Amino acid sequence: MAVRITIKEAAKKIVNKSSVMIGGFLGAAVPLKMIDEIAAAGIKDLTVISIGAGYRGGGVDIGKLVLNKQIIKYVTSHVGTDPNLIKQIVNGEVELELSPMGTFVERVRAGGAGLGAVVTPVGMGTEVEAMAEKIIVDGKPYLLFKPIRADVAVIKAYRSDPLGNLQYQGMSNTNPIMATAADIVIAEVDEIVGVGEIACEQVGTPGIFVDYIVQGHSFEERKNIYEELWIATNKL
């Protein structure tokens, strides 16, 4: 069951020192308006959890929070796209917690699904061994990683209904997984529709996981934002 609130009200759920999951993948399917509001509100000392950093020079995704120096810890699998963030990590302003991408995703899933750990062979024989505990299962070595949860997850979906059922379009990325793994889940959507307008088999995230719905840009607005970004970065 979800409650519809404004972007400003939603951003108040995040306070200094909160841990915040942000859905999406390198700009795609990220909650644009919520990130803008978190940046504008100047909330500090955030632990941000997302699959990878944002674009060079800010742009969409978490780059704005980096430019504002709002992050003290970043839990992720990749930072290579954002030189500003790398500089803050090297200077010791941001603590970095890395895991391989598939492991990162499963850690979030474990956090949401009530599991005690993720046990994976990925990273054996590399520096990643030092980031986890080694265990043997049926004679084979694995790395044991702890689950990840957050105070607040800010995710992005295509449509929602008043019950908080979410429908995705395109790649849902980390959004349906993060929707399970935080104490408060805020979904930014292109469109809010009536109960029953999202058919049960189209529900990507059932409303049981969602606390708040906020109205984001419309699909058309987002399409224009990304077209401009992709043209400006020679990607389209």
Place this chain on the structure above:
Amino acid sequence: MPRNYIARRIAKEFKDGMYVNLGIGIPTESANYIPEGTQVFLQTENGGLMFGPKPKRGESNPDIANAGAEPITMMAGGAVFDVATSFAMIRGGHVNMTVVGALEVDEGGSIASWKIPGKLLTGMGGAMDLLYGCKRVIVAMTHTDKHGNPKIRKRCTLPLTAAGVVDMIITDKAVFRVAKDGLHLEELAPGVTAAEVERLTEGTIINIIEWEHIEIT
């Protein structure tokens, strides 16, 4: 050296019906040379299977992009999914082949591609999962670094992305099969001699004697 030689050579490894994940750069370029009549299902780790070329301007979808954040299109019969499903495909051994770049590869099939201590910090992204889970691993890279130093080493000197996983190395000079006993030279690029490849390769080429014999006769 023919233009896009490495990308064209990678494409010869595509077999009909394969599920393939291509790394950013030259590996992705190889999709332009998929042989006619060969159907390859391209997977992108951010959550897509059977994607196609870039859209035209005005026809992009803000939520359809590749792992390099570039807009793509989905082919008829394609699928999109979340990243947990994507990495179940990758880690679970459902993807037949991956082609990746590298900083170094060694004769034991280990690969270093994600970190240069004190110089390069990126994070491993999905590379470790791909190298572990994909059944066949091809490394595509220049034979030497920009200073002319060998990138095919006896032992990688940089932090590993995965140990003992590489099956094939394709460079601008040669193609190697990486077997349990080490590096086997399989092909030379046009105009390249075995002696040149041996000089520019630090790892031991098990079968170099056969190639020297071919060149003498």
